[in-house]
Amino acid sequence: MHGHFPPSSRVRELEYAIREIAALARELERKGRRVIYLNIGDPPRYGFSPPPILRRALAEAIEEGYNFYAPSEGLEEFRQAIAERERRTNGVEMEAEDVIVTQGVSEAISFIMAAMLEEGDEVLLPSPCYPVYVNYVRLHGGIPRFYRIVEEGGEWKIRLENSPISPRTKIVVIINPHNPTGALLSREELASLIDAAREVGACIVSDEIYDRIVFEGDFYSTATLSDDVPVIGLNGFSKSYMVTGWRIGYMYFSDPEGRLTEVKEAIVKLARNRLSASTPAQKALAEVIRSGESFIEDLKREFKRRRDLLLDLMGEVEGAVLTAPRATFYAYPRLTVKGDWGDDLGFAKKLLMEEGVAVVHGTGFYDYRRDRFRLVFLPPPDVLGEAVEKIRAFIKRHASQAQ
Ligand SMILES: Cc1ncc(COP(=O)(O)O)c(C=O)c1O
Structure with missing residues (x-):
């Protein structure tokens, strides 16, 4: 028995x-x-x-034979379209080879925590926080720590004073625009997070999945504000393309000093184990990104x-x-x-x-x-x-x- x-x-x-x-x-x-x-x-x-142009593009991709496993890092033309998109809409200097396509931002989060954390490493997260971050940090032996997002004078503001950031902090996570508050972080707030990461030798993961859904104020992509601190940018199509079920997102490395080179290789190794993200979806999205996303x-x-x-x-x-x-x-x-x-x-x-x-x-x-x-x-x-x-x-x- x-x-x-x-x-x-x-x-x-x-x-x-x-x-x-x-x-x-x-x-x-x-x-x-x-x-x-x-x-x-x-x-x-x-x-x-999803817009009709995207639905048509998906059907065409399937007809055209895009039904094979894509390269694990993503279809080349899709990575190029993503790099173009980041340059055009967010001003992030990058190339196709900086991009890894994932099965949603969720998978990117899981890859990063798996590839970076050792038992006891700390990750500084916003509180409140999109809960998937906390789960993947814990799953990979890390310890979640929090900085606060608070209401102040009718606005959401980050509070970094007294945050538990220390040399044990390996990653500082930014979610901007922020789920669940709807906060849009200012340039100064982003700069203060970059400074805090620099001081303790941490890198930054910046989740920008809501970057196109901004009603008031200016959105700044974290990578455009950091000269030295390495930033892994996360973004995806679930929300602004209304294709949550297609499971397509991406991460990109903005890492002028090459400090994350081995981490990137480790993430590609993880990506190979799951073979590929949906190929026809990548092909269709590549077409539509190039059409201007109006x-x-x-x-x-x-x-x-x-x-x-x-x-x-x-x-x-x-x-x-x-x-x-x-x-x-x-x-x-x-x-x-x-x-x-x-x-x-x-x-x-x-x-x-x-x-x-x-x-x-x-x-x-x-x-x-x-x-x-x-x-x-x-x-x-x-x-x-x-x-x-x-x-x-x-x-x-x-x-x-x-x-
Ligand atoms: C901040 C944030 N990141 C990532 C995700 C997950 O996105 P995806 O569908 O690309 O996995 C969500 C979904 O709600 C989210 O709010």
Whole structure:
């Protein structure tokens, strides 16, 4: 008689709160309840489709025979198109050979942590943080540490004072624009992160997957601001091309002194083990990048319309304040009242059970203030209006005292 197989202790520790709330929501739906999903940053789930030019290009790529394994680093013409795109839209000096194509930014994060971390190495992350970073750091034996992103005078600001950065810090992670707050980091803030990394000899990983979804202010790509500190830039097509399910992203190395040369080789070695990212998807995206990406402007206008509506609607909600997201499609309100929901997780669960509205609690993003939640403003205006009204009524019904 043999025993059951327990999962490895490394994996037992992992959490992914965004998807856990979704599982609870699906269970409710199975029981016949209607659920308004405000919990997942997945535009195609809310009726957004990839532009027709891209859908056609994918069909053509398949017809033309792009059905083989691509090189592990990515199709050459796609890497070239990506380098051109980064030069044109973000001013990053780079060539095709600096690019490695990945199965989404998620895979790039996993490759980097696998290739760089030894047991006990520290990685400085923003708090709140996109949770995949924390999981991959832990999976590869690293220790996540956090700097804060806080509200100050109606703006999101990073706080580096008293951050746990030290010579043990191997990587400083920047997420700009930022999930879950919608913050857009200023040039000065990026410079201060670069300075902090330089001081302790760390490199920077800069996740810029929302770079094209900016409503106000200027976006700066971290690599353009660093002369010496090596930067691995991450970007992808899931969000601004509305192809989350195609699983295509990329990383590029901006490393003037060649300090990451061996890490890059190690990442290529990892990439070879999974053979290739989707070849027809790479071919199709290469065609469309070269066409100028004009569809993104229309998309952004629509996202902004919904963001503005959400700001108006949230203004009417007593017991929650929202610092305006200047980018992305996320909003991250703070509860200003206590209620019989308990903490933020209690709030998210009770709101889901009673009102059928799915949001994600702040602790799901490693935010230990326990009074925030994230919602996406991707649904159409009438649904967004209905959802916020349910949130308003819920807070009113359950609030106990002012904080
Ligand atoms: C900051 C950030 N990075 C990466 C990802 C994952 O992107 P991909 O679909 O390219 O794996 C997301 C998805 O929500 C994200 O918010």
